[in-house]
Amino acid sequence: MRIRLDLDYDGTDFHGWARQGDSDLRTVQKVLEDNLGMVLRAPVELTVAGRTDAGVHAAGQVAHFDIPRESLQQRSIDGDPTKLVRRLSRLLPEDIRVHGVNYAPEGFDARFSALRRHYVYRITTHPAGPLPTRVRDTAAWPKPVDIQAMQTAADVLIGLHDFVAFCKAKPNASTVRELQEFTWHDVSTPTEPQLYEAHVVADAFCWSMVRSLVGSCMAVGEGRRAGDFTAQLLTATERSPDVPVAPAKGLSLVGVDYPDDDQLRARAEETRAVRGALPGAP
Amino acid sequence: MRIRLDLDYDGTDFHGWARQGDSDLRTVQKVLEDNLGMVLRAPVELTVAGRTDAGVHAAGQVAHFDIPRESLQQRSIDGDPTKLVRRLSRLLPEDIRVHGVNYAPEGFDARFSALRRHYVYRITTHPAGPLPTRVRDTAAWPKPVDIQAMQTAADVLIGLHDFVAFCKAKPNASTVRELQEFTWHDVSTPTEPQLYEAHVVADAFCWSMVRSLVGSCMAVGEGRRAGDFTAQLLTATERSPDVPVAPAKGLSLVGVDYPDDDQLRARAEETRAVRGALPGAP
Numbered sequence: 001m002r003i004r005l006d007l008d009y010d011g012t013d014f015h016g017w018a019r020q021g022d023s024d025l026r027t028v029q030k031v032l033e034d035n036l037g038m039v040l041r042a043p044v045e046l047t048v049a050g051r052t053d054a055g056v057h058a059a060g061q062v063a064h065f066d067i068p069r070e071s072l073q074q075r076s077i078d079g080d081p082t083k084l085v086r087r088l089s090r091l092l093p094e095d096i097r098v099h100g101v102n103y104a105p106e107g108f109d110a111r112f113s114a115l116r117r118h119y120v121y122r123i124t125t126h127p128a129g130p131l132p133t134r135v136r137d138t139a140a141w142p143k144p145v146d147i148q149a150m151q152t153a154a155d156v157l158i159g160l161h162d163f164v165a166f167c168k169a170k171p172n173a174s175t176v177r178e179l180q181e182f183t184w185h186d187v188s189t190p191t192e193p194q195l196y197e198a199h200v201v202a203d204a205f206c207w208s209m210v211r212s213l214v215g216s217c218m219a220v221g222e223g224r225r226a227g228d229f230t231a232q233l234l235t236a237t238e239r240s241p242d243v244p245v246a247p248a249k250g251l252s253l254v255g256v257d258y259p260d261d262d263q264l265r266a267r268a269e270e271t272r273a274v275r276g277a278l279p280g281a282p
Numbered sequence: 283m284r285i286r287l288d289l290d291y292d293g294t295d296f297h298g299w300a301r302q303g304d305s306d307l308r309t310v311q312k313v314l315e316d317n318l319g320m321v322l323r324a325p326v327e328l329t330v331a332g333r334t335d336a337g338v339h340a341a342g343q344v345a346h347f348d349i350p351r352e353s354l355q356q357r358s359i360d361g362d363p364t365k366l367v368r369r370l371s372r373l374l375p376e377d378i379r380v381h382g383v384n385y386a387p388e389g390f391d392a393r394f395s396a397l398r399r400h401y402v403y404r405i406t407t408h409p410a411g412p413l414p415t416r417v418r419d420t421a422a423w424p425k426p427v428d429i430q431a432m433q434t435a436a437d438v439l440i441g442l443h444d445f446v447a448f449c450k451a452k453p454n455a456s457t458v459r460e461l462q463e464f465t466w467h468d469v470s471t472p473t474e475p476q477l478y479e480a481h482v483v484a485d486a487f488c489w490s491m492v493r494s495l496v497g498s499c500m501a502v503g504e505g506r507r508a509g510d511f512t513a514q515l516l517t518a519t520e521r522s523p524d525v526p527v528a529p530a531k532g533l534s535l536v537g538v539d540y541p542d543d544d545q546l547r548a549r550a551e552e553t554r555a556v557r558g559a560l561p562g563a564p
């Protein structure tokens with residue numbers, strides 16, 4: 001049986017998503033696999049839609065695992081995986097929440113069936129820094145910024161490009177991606193003035209890409225870089241040391257889109273052919 | 283010189299607002315007074331608009347302190363207290379933010395000049411619990427609730443009443459208050475379903491009053507208490523053990539209203555006459 005998980009986490013106190021071999025490093029994958037394995041009394045190995053770095057959050061992450069049917073027949077679950085939501089909420093630490101546990105449709109692969117990933121980056125330029133109750137998921141930038149200049153710098157990045165300048169190098173991994181949305185929003189309130197959000201959507205992201213996209217736009221918005229800075233970066237043939245990488249804490253994976261059920265297998269095969277062994281960390 | 287501070291804090295890791303005598307207990311007042319005293323090279327004693335309990339947050343707290351004029355003449359401040367905002371943001375821990383430092387108007391008293399205090403209580407009934415990035419300022423309630431029933435239970439509490447049933451006892455302190463607003467809002471989003479906010483406004487609150495008002499409405503909303511539960515409580519002559527006190531983490535002080543500057547002194551005198559030594563913790 002394949003099970004689909006819909007989950008959220010505060011990445012502050014995790015070393016990212018991925019289990020680090022046999023080490024005891026506290027990662028989301030390790031804590032989740034250990035707890036699921038205990039409840040289901042069977043080894044659990046998760047495949048995730050978007051591997052997130054240390055400090056990066058999720059409010060809409062998706063994963064899947066395969067489990068023998070019998071593991072779900074125990075009395076408290078009785079073949080109904082949705083019962084695991086409340087059970088896990090009592091077991092898991094409060095910085096992980098599993099809000100959906102369902103049988104996955106035929107052909108579903110959390111990673112390879114995904115059409116696109118949605119990220120939000122939350123950042124304030126207020127001199128006093130972020131609101132304390134949001135300091136774990138809001139980054140601070142020391143200087144005021146011009147949101148129009150940032151949007152112009154973002155617009156040139158839309159479409160299919162080689163984002164090598166924005167990606168941490170990974171041996172023989174393609175850095176060609178299709179950036180489908182990159183919009184800046186002033187979401188200031190009286191309680192949180194000078195607050196901005198970037199909404200970033202792509203088929204997939206390479207390592208550190210979203211934080212680099214955000215950092216480069218902030219540098220333009222602050223006036224430290226010229227308006228054509230991002231366009232210049234698109235012509236680079238290797239990672240650029242000039243790109244400021246925005247802090248992890250501002251970044252949240254907020255959604256993963258999948259095709260209709262009858263397209264899931266085909267999508268997975270298509271992506272595997274293109275991405276193959278490519279890791280998907282933003 | 284009197285200085286007005288506008289500030290915010292995440293109450294999770296504080297033992298409330300008030301300094302605990304000479305103890306080293308980490309309170310908001312102690313951390314703030316110690317840092318201000320260091321920067322201004324003079325003892326600082328804060329008077330606050332609303333003393334908050336351990337675990338309670340603020341996004342709009344107000345305080346004042348008196349300081350010799352010379353303390354503000356040092357080179358980095360140069361008589362302009364607003365320069366303390368950025369200075370304090372570098373000094374203070376990230377769970378306190380001072381977003382306003384200004385000369386207080388003539389006659390201003392953060393506590394006695396206040397007209398009313400605004401609180402928000404944030405709570406979810408989702409079986410998976412709060413979104414992890416909001417778990418520090420969102421309470422969890424195990425059962426679904428009927429928001430209409432909660433609103434009806436809240437409506438009867440509006441006006442001038444003796445809220446003794448809802449207040450932790452304090453020797454010779456009046457529990458008569460004027461509850462000016464108590465409204466329930468469904469603020470659910472796809473990311474945070476089954477999420478509610480109570481907006482509570484009063485001239486002042488007695489100890490633990492807001493959390494008791496919220497807890498009693500939740501008990502009605504969940505169906506554990508009849509619809510006339512809150513009306514019954516208004517007839518009580520002492521604190522009621524039946525009132526569930528909602529967890530501190532859901533509560534935030536979000537604003538304090540003051541009269542126009544020319545009314546500040548009169549308001550302070552009026553309130554002192556009524557409240558006198560009354561502590562103002564919600």
